[in-house]
Amino acid sequence: MSFWESFISYLLQGWVATLEILAISIPLSILLGLSLAVARVYGNWLISLIAGGFVALLRGLPLVVTLLIVFFALPKLGIYFSPFWAAVIAFIMCSGAYQSEYVRGAIRSIDVGQSLAAQALGMTKIQEVIYIILPQAFRRALPGITNEIIYLILYSSLAYLVGVQELFSIAKHFNSLQFRPIEIFSTTALIYAFMATIATLFFRKLENKLKIPGLETI
Amino acid sequence: MSDDIVLKVEDLHKNYGNVTVLKGVSFEVRRGETKIICGPSGSGKSTLLRCLNLITRPDKGRIWLEREEITNRNININKVRQKIGFVFQEFNLFNHLTALRNVSVGLEVVKKMNKDEARKIALEMLKKVGLEEHAHKYPAELSGGQKQRVAIARALAMNPAIIFYDEPTSALDPQLIGEVLEVMKALAREKVTSIVVTHEMGFALSVGDEMLFMYDGKIIERGIPQEVIQNPRCEEARRFFQRINELYVGKRR
Numbered sequence: 001m002s003f004w005e006s007f008i009s010y011l012l013q014g015w016v017a018t019l020e021i022l023a024i025s026i027p028l029s030i031l032l033g034l035s036l037a038v039a040r041v042y043g044n045w046l047i048s049l050i051a052g053g054f055v056a057l058l059r060g061l062p063l064v065v066t067l068l069i070v071f072f073a074l075p076k077l078g079i080y081f082s083p084f085w086a087a088v089i090a091f092i093m094c095s096g097a098y099q100s101e102y103v104r105g106a107i108r109s110i111d112v113g114q115s116l117a118a119q120a121l122g123m124t125k126i127q128e129v130i131y132i133i134l135p136q137a138f139r140r141a142l143p144g145i146t147n148e149i150i151y152l153i154l155y156s157s158l159a160y161l162v163g164v165q166e167l168f169s170i171a172k173h174f175n176s177l178q179f180r181p182i183e184i185f186s187t188t189a190l191i192y193a194f195m196a197t198i199a200t201l202f203f204r205k206l207e208n209k210l211k212i213p214g215l216e217t218i
Numbered sequence: 219m220s221d222d223i224v225l226k227v228e229d230l231h232k233n234y235g236n237v238t239v240l241k242g243v244s245f246e247v248r249r250g251e252t253k254i255i256c257g258p259s260g261s262g263k264s265t266l267l268r269c270l271n272l273i274t275r276p277d278k279g280r281i282w283l284e285r286e287e288i289t290n291r292n293i294n295i296n297k298v299r300q301k302i303g304f305v306f307q308e309f310n311l312f313n314h315l316t317a318l319r320n321v322s323v324g325l326e327v328v329k330k331m332n333k334d335e336a337r338k339i340a341l342e343m344l345k346k347v348g349l350e351e352h353a354h355k356y357p358a359e360l361s362g363g364q365k366q367r368v369a370i371a372r373a374l375a376m377n378p379a380i381i382f383y384d385e386p387t388s389a390l391d392p393q394l395i396g397e398v399l400e401v402m403k404a405l406a407r408e409k410v411t412s413i414v415v416t417h418e419m420g421f422a423l424s425v426g427d428e429m430l431f432m433y434d435g436k437i438i439e440r441g442i443p444q445e446v447i448q449n450p451r452c453e454e455a456r457r458f459f460q461r462i463n464e465l466y467v468g469k470r471r
Contacts, residue, residue, distance in 0.1 A: 113310035121324040122300035214358020
């Protein structure tokens with residue numbers, strides 16, 4: 001088998017693993033971001049404190065450290081994850097924490113009149129948040145969320161640290177066997193750039209689809 | 219309390235810190251009545267309305283809505299608010315929803331009505347305020363007067379026992395005030411019970427059943443609008459109406 005044939009077939013396996021990580025962590029990180037933001041803005045003091053503490057902690061740690069804690073330190077407390085799930089969990093927590101700040105800012109930017117009108121109709125707080133506040137806040141937070149998703153795509157490569165056979169780890173391994181760094185790493189780089197571009201286009205399309213007159217990002 | 223009384227307010231007090239905004243307000247609204255409240259800014263009109271639908275909790279005093287005491291702590295606030303329509307000075311339409319959805323969302327989410335039925339009612343209400351052709355538009359695509367008419371339709375759709383209007387034309391350009399007042403007059407003639415905080419004396423004179431003049435957290439003068447406006451007994455009211463008169467009538471002279 002030629003260099004390129006075996007390289008590409010290995011790399012594709014790694015790419016699939018990377019896509020699996022992303023397919024789980026992107027939607028769940030968005031969900032976590034929304035939940036943390038809602039908990040901070042609307043939770044009672046305890047819930048708000050816990051959510052705020054979580055965000056402060058996760059934003060205060062390098063992702064590498066979070067990842068190593070999840071994979072190496074938690075087992076000492078009796079909590080075990082496979083390398084794949086350790087990576088996914090670390091990514092969701094980190095990205096969710098960052099995303100929550102965009103959403104929180106967006107919620108705070110919604111005019112108080114929206115809330116008053118919802119209350120005046122007899123909506124409960126939960127109905128108000130789900131039907132009135134979040135649909136508007138999500139639209140405003142979307143450009144920021146897109147940014148975080150692109151980061152997430154790129155730093156999914158850190159999963160190699162705990163032994164996940166994903167795109168970057170395969171490339172690194174293959175390079176140690178063949179030592180052709182220019183071909184190997186530039187191909188890998190192209191794939192990451194491709195994924196980031198697809199994500200950018202997808203979220204731009206989503207933004208346009210959700211666009212409402214008068215609700216453009218402020 | 220007779221069936222005829224929709225809303226009864228007794229000795230309402232409200233403080234914000236050291237500032238006392240309401241100092242014992244009492245009145246009743248009969249079914250079908252249009253009650254006008256006016257008074258200088260800072261007299262407590264808006265606070266009064268917000269206390270009446272419990273967006274702000276009064277510190278003292280009692281309120282009954284259709285014979286049910288709503289100042290009772292055990293009451294479900296959301297159930298109470300369904301029976302009170304509220305039209306805001308700043309419209310407060312939901313920015314992410316079309317005119318139609320603005321009117322139907324309360325029916326769907328709060329009254330758990332199915333979508334088709336809710337939209338049918340919403341369309342009827344938009345028709346009533348003359349906006350069925352704008353049903354698909356978002357708030358940003360509507361003029362101020364149209365927005366306020368959608369807001370009135372939104373309040374009406376819930377089939378409330380009473381509608382509160384909090385200075386509904388104060389944020390509008392003069393040429394848009396008329397269309398909103400026309401809708402409000404039509405509703406008043408249909409005997410939709412309402413409390414209207416407004417400085418539109420023409421509106422008060424044509425459909426107001428009683429006028430309350432508020433000053434410094436109290437109702438200091440009340441009566442049929444014509445009496446209150448043209449022959450106020452107290453000095454504060456006289457000065458107030460004189461100023462309004464200069465502003466509106468003076469210019470025409």
